[in-house]
Amino acid sequence: MRHGKDPARESKKMGSHIIDSVVYGAGFAPPEMAEIFSDRNRVQKWFDVEAALAQAQAELGMIPAEAAAEITRKARVELVDLAAIGAGVSQVAHSLVPALRALARLCAGGAGEYIHYGTTTQDIIDTGMMLQLKExxxxxxxxxxxxxxxxxxxxxxxxxxxxxxxxxxxxxxxxxxxxxxxxxxxxxxxxxxxxxxxxxxxxxxxxxxxxxxxxAFGELGLEVQRRTLQRLGLxxxxxxxxxxxxxxxxxxxxxxxxxxxxxxxxxxxxxxxxxxxxxxxxxxxMGKVGSSTMPHKQNxxxxxxxxxxxxxxxxxxxxxxxxxxxxxxxxxxxxxxxxxxxxxxxxxxxxxxxxxxxxxxxxxxxxxxxxxxLHLLGGLLLSERVMLALGEKIGKQTAHELVYEIAMRAYEEKIPFRQALASDPRITTHLDPERLDHLLDPTTYIGLAPLLVEQVVGSDDPVST
Structure with a gap:
């Protein structure tokens, strides 16, 4: 006596790839995007190409108009068995023929004889893929x-x-x-x-x-292609x-x-x-969990x-x-x-x-x-600004060496940068306390940042409108 569901059968219903995973799939593939690349949409796109080709050939007198109309009516994926097509692909070792046979069987009045007339598998699969990619x-x-x-x-x-x-x-x-x-x-x-x-x-x-x-299209080849692809929007x-x-x-x-x-x-x-x-x-x-063992985590x-x-x-x-x-x-x-x-x-x-x-x-x-x-380094964030201001008095390279020496001392002795600067007469000779306070204010040393922002996004936003 069997109890529960057959694991082998259930595994066939569920995807083994992360994209198709019932557990994880939503994080790796949005549903609307997954539908675009589903078998259902893939085969429908093949049928769309076949229908557009038949219509173009009928307009040019290459196949009967009634055959093109019947192919177009029956070129609907819901009318075929995708599982049977998949089994056929495995059996005949061909990526398209089983789908063509399924469509041909649906067409009445011998219209199936005119499916895929003069074209090749890669035409249909490539063009169908382009339709998917465009979506x-x-x-x-x-x-x-x-x-x-x-x-x-x-x-x-x-x-x-x-x-x-x-x-x-x-x-x-x-x-x-x-x-x-x-x-x-x-x-x-x-x-x-x-x-x-x-x-x-x-x-x-x-x-x-x-x-x-x-x-296979003869002299009408270029026109067949143009009309087919024009119908498909490619x-x-x-x-x-x-x-x-x-x-x-x-x-x-x-x-x-x-x-x-x-x-x-x-x-x-x-x-x-x-x-x-x-x-x-x-x-x-609330309810978003960061850890199975550390309740405080917000990952x-x-x-x-x-x-x-x-x-x-x-x-x-x-x-x-x-x-x-x-x-x-x-x-x-x-x-x-x-x-x-x-x-x-x-x-x-x-x-x-x-x-x-x-x-x-x-x-x-x-x-x-x-x-x-901004104040985590005790003022060292503004070392460039201090160096440039001092450089106006003693030269940029000399100022760089001096400010470097003082900055390293501030690091090693774990003292505020301003304190290290104010205790060195080589600095205070040229920069008074008020000047140092100004130079060490991070809010006044952002360069052209606001202007550069406006150059990209402005007050109006023409890119998004």
């Missing part, structure tokens, strides 16, 4: 623009909020929180510019036949790109750049949330996940560049890399952007702690 791209760019707006709004609000600037992990000079944000906005603007420029090159279909010469190539995968690698590179920027921002939030710094905190709500778990995802996107870039190494006119040994790596890169990028939008919308900014950290 995903719309979501990705939309999320990136939303993030850009969130950062720009905060940059304007905090263009004068003074905080510590750090280089090599150490306190360096004062900056503003708005300045740090504006640097990120400027980087995102370049991503958006590259995205716009790349779209016309990337989102291009391909209906050229077995080796790309359109031989660009038309000048020549077959079966063996030229630069479009794929360009898209993968853009995803990697975007993911890298988001990963960097996430990592910065992670570092600024450290207990010893405590200037930022990712959104927190930056979301930005940690974003860093993981960004590295996974970067990891997919290498295999996707391998697709450039095509042999002859077509080669599946490299081409099929795209089927796995490209959806993963899109799904992870979509997850990154979804997480970061939520983090940035609810980011907690602790200005009081930013102020406290």
């Amino acid at each position: 995903a791209w719309t979501l990705i760019v939309q999320e990136l623009r939303h993030i850009r707006q969130l950062l720009a709004d905060q940059a304007r609000q905090h263009k004068g909020t003074v905080m510590v600037g750090r280089t090599h992990g150490q306190q360096a000079l004062p900056i503003t929180w708005g300045y740090k944000l504006a640097v990120w906005v400027d980087e995102i603007d370049r991503h958006l510019e590259r995205c716009t420029e790349g779209e016309k090159r990337i989102f291009v279909g391909n209906i050229t036949g077995a080796v790309g010469t359109m031989a 660009g038309v190539p000048r020549i077959c790109w079966h063996s030229a995968r630069d479009r794929i690698t360009e898209l993968a590179t853009l995803l990697t750049q975007m993911a890298g920027t988001m990963g960097k921002i996430a990592n910065e939030i992670y570092n600024l949330q450290r207990t010893e710094i405590a200037e930022l905190r990712e959104p927190f709500h 930056p778990s979301t930005v940690e996940l974003v860093v993981v995802l960004a590295r996974l996107v970067r990891g997919n870039l290498m295999p996707l560049t391998d697709t450039l190494f095509q042999e002859h006119e077509r080669d599946a040994s490299c081409w099929r890399i795209e089927w796995a790596a490209l959806p993963e890169a899109c799904l992870y990028t979509g997850a990154i952007l979804t997480h970061m939008r939520k983090v940035l919308a609810g980011l907690q900014i602790w200005e009081e702690q930013m102020t406290r950290n």
